[in-house]
Amino acid sequence: MKNMKFNIIKAVVVFLIVSSCNDILDETPDNRTTIDSVEKIAELLVGAYPEAGYVSFLEPMSDNAGDKGTSATSEFRINEEMYFWRDLDDTDIDTPTNYWNDAYAAIAQANQALLSIEELGGGSELNALKGEALLCRAYAHFMLVTIFSKAYNTTTARTDLGIPYVTEPETVLLGDYQRGNVADVYASIQKDIEAGLPLITDNYDVPAFHFTKKAANAFASRFYLVIGDWQKVITTSTAALAGGNEANELRNMLLATTLTFQDQVALYMSSTVQPANLLLVSGNSRYNRIEGVARYQLTSNISNELFGSNITGKGWSYDIFTRGGSSNRLTPKYQEYFRFTNQAAGIGIPFVTYVLLSTDEALLNRAEAHAMLGQLDEAAADINTSLSLKTSGYDPATDELSAADIATIYGVVDPTLYTPFYAIPSEALPIVSAILDMRRTIFYNEGLRWFDIKRHDIAVEHLDFFGNSSLLPKSDDRRAIQIPEAAQSFGIQKNPR
Numbered sequence: 001m002k003n004m005k006f007n008i009i010k011a012v013v014v015f016l017i018v019s020s021c022n023d024i025l026d027e028t029p030d031n032r033t034t035i036d037s038v039e040k041i042a043e044l045l046v047g048a049y050p051e052a053g054y055v056s057f058l059e060p061m062s063d064n065a066g067d068k069g070t071s072a073t074s075e076f077r078i079n080e081e082m083y084f085w086r087d088l089d090d091t092d093i094d095t096p097t098n099y100w101n102d103a104y105a106a107i108a109q110a111n112q113a114l115l116s117i118e119e120l121g122g123g124s125e126l127n128a129l130k131g132e133a134l135l136c137r138a139y140a141h142f143m144l145v146t147i148f149s150k151a152y153n154t155t156t157a158r159t160d161l162g163i164p165y166v167t168e169p170e171t172v173l174l175g176d177y178q179r180g181n182v183a184d185v186y187a188s189i190q191k192d193i194e195a196g197l198p199l200i201t202d203n204y205d206v207p208a209f210h211f212t213k214k215a216a217n218a219f220a221s222r223f224y225l226v227i228g229d230w231q232k233v234i235t236t237s238t239a240a241l242a243g244g245n246e247a248n249e250l251r252n253m254l255l256a257t258t259l260t261f262q263d264q265v266a267l268y269m270s271s272t273v274q275p276a277n278l279l280l281v282s283g284n285s286r287y288n289r290i291e292g293v294a295r296y297q298l299t300s301n302i303s304n305e306l307f308g309s310n311i312t313g314k315g316w317s318y319d320i321f322t323r324g325g326s327s328n329r330l331t332p333k334y335q336e337y338f339r340f341t342n343q344a345a346g347i348g349i350p351f352v353t354y355v356l357l358s359t360d361e362a363l364l365n366r367a368e369a370h371a372m373l374g375q376l377d378e379a380a381a382d383i384n385t386s387l388s389l390k391t392s393g394y395d396p397a398t399d400e401l402s403a404a405d406i407a408t409i410y411g412v413v414d415p416t417l418y419t420p421f422y423a424i425p426s427e428a429l430p431i432v433s434a435i436l437d438m439r440r441t442i443f444y445n446e447g448l449r450w451f452d453i454k455r456h457d458i459a460v461e462h463l464d465f466f467g468n469s470s471l472l473p474k475s476d477d478r479r480a481i482q483i484p485e486a487a488q489s490f491g492i493q494k495n496p497r
Contacts, residue, residue, distance in 0.1 A: 035116035041129050044116070048109040048136035049209070051283040052102035053354055054147065056094035056290060057082045057481070058450040059297070061472075062460065064306070064440065066299035068327050069465040073293040083296035083462055085472055087482040087497070093284050096147065097484040102283075103140040104166065110137040112169040131199025135211040138192035139219055141165055145185045148495070150480050151454040152226050153421040157183035161480075161493060165189075179493050186227060193220050208271035208280045214240045215278040218357040221365045226455055228422045230369040237366035240278065241359055246385060249359045251276035253317045253390045256332075261321050264332035269353045278357040282337070285352040291445060292323035292330035296462075298445075303329050306441045311409050311434055312399040315392045316441055331445055360386065360442055364435055371431040372424070376403035379431050386438060406434050418456040419474060454479055 035041055059065055060083040067083075078095055081088045091097045113133040117126045141163065150160045162185035164177040197216050204210045211219070217239035224232040243249050251274065256264045267273070271280055291297065298306075298320075307316050320329050333355075340348040367382035380403040387401075388394050401409075410430035417433075418424060424432055436456065440449050453460060460472040472478060480495045488494045 035112065036120065038125060038129065041113050041116050041120075041126070044109055044113045045129060045132050045136065045210075048106050048113065048133060048140075049279075049281050049356075050099065050103040050106045050140055050143065051281055052099040053094055053283050053285040053287050053352060054096075054099050054143070055354065055445060055447040056285070056287045057088075057096055057099075058147075058447040059445055060294075061085060062449040062453055063458075064298070064302065064444055064449050065296050065462070066302050067463060067465045068295050068297065068299055070295075071325075072295035072327060076290050076294045079290060079294040079296050084470055085476075085478040089482075089485045091484075091486075094287055094290070096481045097486070100144065100148065100484050100487065103144050106140045107137055107166050108170050110134075110140070111167060115169050127199045128201040128203065131196040131201070131216075132211050134192045134196030135200065135216050135219065137167070138189045138196065138223075139211075141185060141192075142189050142219075142223060145182065145189075146226075146451060146454070148481050148483055149182050149185070150477075151421075151457065152182060152186060154228075155421060157181060157186065161495065164492065177490075177492060189223060190227075193223060206271055208277050209282075211279065214242065214359070215357050218278045218359070218362045221362050222357070225365045225368065228372075228420075230372045233369035234366050234373075237362040237369070240362035241366075243275075246363070247389060249275050250363065250386065250389050251358065251360050254392075254394070257317050257319055257392075261319075261332050262335070264319065265335045268333050269335070269355070276358045276360050277355055278359060278362075279355075280353055281356055282351050282353045284349055285354075286336075286350050287352050288334045288336035288350070291334060292321075292328045293325075298329045300327070300329070306444055310387065310391060310438070310441070311401065311406065312387055312391050312394065314394065314399065317390055317392045318441070333445055355446060361439075361448065364439055364442075368432060368435050371428040371435070372422075374425065374428065376427065376431060379403065379428075379435075380406060383431070383434060383438070386442070390442065403431060406430050410434060418458060420456050 035044060057078055060079050065083055078088060078090065088095060089097060110133045113129065117130050117133070120126060122130070144163045148163055150156070153160070158181050160182040162180040162182045164179060165185050165188045166177070197220060200211055200213050200216045202212045204212065217236040220236040221233050221240055224236060241249050256267055259267065269277070269280065271277065303320055307318050307320055309315050319332060321332060322328055323330055334352050337351045338348050339351060342348070363382050363386055367379045370376070370379035370382065380401060383406070384400050387399070388396065391399065407430040410433050413429045413433050415424070415426070415429065418436070436452055439452055443449065452458070457474045459474050462470045464470070477496050482497070483492055483494050
């Protein structure tokens with residue numbers, strides 16, 4: 001499945017694969033298997049998606065996490081360090097360094113596929129593979145710049161540090177990599193998206209693990225949302241939702257509440273029967289062990305705030321379960337698959353499936369774009385579509401909201417609360433506020449709240465169990481996670497602190 005890495009990038013540069021320095025130094029830099037067929041390129045692209053989790057370090061940085069107190073499990077160092085926005089250079093799985101390494105390994109796979117396609121002469125038979133490789137390269141770089149650089153801002157993008165945008169396969173042991181700036185990285189991502197998107201097809205055995213047309217458009221929708229190209233957000237979101245009745249394309253939480261915890265997890269992460277899941281990845285991760293029991297996770301106050309009533313006045317149709325004690329709350333989104341490497345010794349590798357892109361996200365991206373263009377009725381319609389499938393006892397006759405209703409519910413919104421690089425029109429501010437609140441609940445424990453915090457420059461306050469406050473102010477440098485030390489040692493400039 002997705003955990004397979006094709007054995008052609010053993011010579012990825014040292015700063016990419018920190019834990020394998022000695023192995024890398026033993027390899028000839030250009031020791032690659034010949035990729036000379038459509039089938040081999042397709043196998044290569046299986047490994048062109050980052051197989052590392054980011055939820056473990058992004059969730060505790062956000063306002064989705066609180067301090068459950070000294071009785072909770074404190075053994076997960078990453079959980080505590082990220083809650084207080086400290087730089088962490090652990091190289092274990094579920095860490096920023098691990099994500100950096102795996103994303104660049106995926107980029108190397110995509111670049112080798114693109115070179116092999118060129119060497120085979122290209123053509124219509126290879127176009128779909130080329131499209132997938134371009135989208136994979138764009139996605140991995142987008143995630144890296146989103147996590148390790150400052151938020152996109154047209155005013156500062158030319159001076160803000162980017163991340164190395166790698167477009168060639170690794171043929172030397174130590175390449176000359178420069179971070180460049182955020183503007184250039186985003187321009188390269190956009191170029192790859194727009195070159196690859198028309199080439200994408202849906203011809204996959206398990207489509208949810210590949211960039212299908214819907215998944216590619218959902219990724220494009222997220223990208224255009226970040227740079228503020230509202231019309232393209234609407235166009236690509238609509239393409240991601242294609243299929244007739246849009247409500248049938250979304251995650252229907254009303255159906256899940258009658259299921260057991262395990263069945264809810266299976267449905268949530270399904271690659272076949274869950275239409276909302278546009279792109280999944282199964283990665284080496286212990287997050288299923290962390291999410292419920294770690295100290296800096298979902299507290300009772302935050303649980304009530306996120307999963308109590310929504311703007312209809314009715315409750316969200318999300319079940320909250322407990323694990324190992326009443327304070328250990330979790331949502332049924334993750335389940336570990338443990339692959340034994342030595343059955344007798346009980347040794348193996350844990351895997352967790354993550355949702356990378358969904359129709360639910362595409363719909364709310366579109367709602368936000370409509371609001372920014374002054375199309376408030378269209379934005380309200382998308383909001384109602386989402387709420388109709390995620391609100392207990394939803395009745396369209398009484399619960400459907402107009403833009404005016406939402407404005408009344410939210411009242412006067414503090415314009416300094418959300419401060420992206422663009423101005424939010426005053427009439428759109430209640431709608432945007434409603435969408436951000438919905439996204440916080442719907443995508444809880446998936447990492448997306450941190451991305452919203454960055455692009456809207458939302459201040460975050462974390463309280464410890466004794467009421468002491470730690471603040472992440474707007475525009476704080478710690479919003480860009482520090483570049484791994486191994487990368488710094490080979491000349492990659494560190495983030496300012």
